[in-house]
Amino acid sequence: MGAAGAEGGATRTMITKGSQITSDLQLKAEVCVIGTGAGGAVIAKELAEAGRDVIVLEQGGYYTKEDFTQREDEMMPLLYEDGGQRATTDGSLLILQGRNVGGSTVHNLCYCFRTPKPILEKWKREDGLRDLSYDDLVPSFERVEKMLKVKDIKPHEVNTLNNKLREGCEKLGYHGLIAQHNRENCTTSGFCLLGCPFDAKQSMLITYIPAASKAGARIYANCAVDRLVAVEDRVRRVEASVLDDFGRVQHKVNVEASLVVLSAGAINSPQILLKSGIANSSGQVGKNLHVHPSVVLAGIYDEDINGYTGVPQSYYIDEFIDLEKDPNSGYILMPVFGFPVTTAAQLPGFGREHTEIMQSFHRMVGLLVLMHDQSAGEVRINRAGKPEISYSVSAKEQKLFVEGMKHCAEILFASGARKVMVPYEDPLWLKPGDALSAVDARGLRSNEIQIASTHPQSTCRMGEDPKRSVVNSWCRSHDVKNLFVCDMSVFPSSLGAPPQITTASLADRTAHYIAQNFATLVA
């Protein structure tokens, strides 16, 4: 048939790589899943285990622990969209997303939080999602957490960087907690961002994907979906291109499926729908982009921190977000670190001053403000069909960012930092005792400070009103009856928490719904 599968990893996952496809392919399946991240991988496994004939298409490559060399220059092009350079068209916001079998779960930092109850209540109240209460989701939470081996982070796994920040918060009386994570037998090597070379991280790559494969799902890597071809209110065919290592089209793959699940993420899912010209009678596809924008402050200490060693993120500061009180506002503070290349690229300036900061690389602690954003951007497509992303932080949230940056500086100083850098392109350096009002004066202006996102969401949002949403509360398209969208793009609003468990649990719930109603859905 023009393709030979590859065995990978100890679990003997059968995945066909693009290089193994030697001619155009015409495939048939009951279900075609597009994407293998926290949404697609769960859907594929659950439906394959329910006895459905499943084909999975993933635009990125298939890499296993043997490929993860812990080198940024080698891993960023393999594991990240645009080699880690995906950004808004004005360059003001960097968006880090996975592009490989397993999606962003391969490079994420393993925070595991259930969907906040007040957010689900807000979605019920404002978007009519009556079938999506916390209690409705509990069976899915439990299945996902069991599969991902979610557990408390143990005290000895909390690294120096996180302990420093905990000390600072405790001195100031700020609330924080040690989070849960999905690692098993972690070596605490700290290279999670570049793919786990020990298979300790329980990403989709080593959990749901092998299980899907074992249950019979046929998984094709390096297959980028060009468009969904619909006739009347049904998708009839998925058209994809097989790409080589240089992004060149080698062959075409067409999949005829009775049901299609789009799980390509909050940028690529709307891109595919817009290119296909379907599922958009509401005009909401690509709109409402929330990103959890973040800004990192760096503290420099006298002692060695080596923040890149140990579990990178374990402490979580939730003092400045109270979703019970206000589900539409607030921010989280999270420890962060970088390897040399990402640190150097994120630090402001260049030349001698920049290099001097890099000489303190081992004594640096990063603390980021992650905004529960109501600001909204948009994903459009250009003439070539590629996504063009726009996003700007609202005036209200600019003020909140300034407040958050001041709290970061306060915590860094309380934990022993001898100076703190606010990363404006012309950096602001603060010493202990300096007035933090200097941050007020500089504010937060686009392109004057590095803003990044790892959580784009809400571009195909759920809702019961077809005029205001793209899919219903079961992630089914309002317009195209055999199309589901299931990834972070369906969140009706900013989640206000790390999204891995929510995405996977929504997918689990959707998969069970599809499995139970398959005959009706495809009739």
Place this chain on the structure above:
Amino acid sequence: MVALARLRPVLAAVEPAVGLQVLSTGDAAIFTAIASRMVDSGGAGFPKVSETQTIHVIDQTLLVIDPSLQSQVRWLLKIVQYCPPVVIRRLSTFTSLSDAEQDDVLRAWSRSNYEIGRLGFRALKNLSMLGYYSQDVVWPFIHYRGPWAPRARKAARLAP
């Protein structure tokens, strides 16, 4: 065994296994000048860009990104090379300027009133940092220990 696994061989700069795949020799000379200013260490004794595989890593990175971006980067290099008369009113190419003048040019790009200018600077900075700080020989100067379980570098790619 753990300690053994964490030992990282000291690697000297070696000749790349393959030649440049995207950048021309002229492009490489311009990029070497730009990257040298981006990572200037003054008297701190860091390895020079020309003593490392910085340009080779940049070239390999360009090889696997969107082909349209490859040509944009090559155009950007040409613009930087010939922009000094406009940007700092010096009738010279970028590579012929003094270090201080080259810094003035890059600073002007970084503070440009035009979005495209700032984006261009950001692209050149990111690529320079990627090329330079991925070098094993640079890591001791920033006290970075490198991979926890070192593995051989991936083989260089050849352009299709």
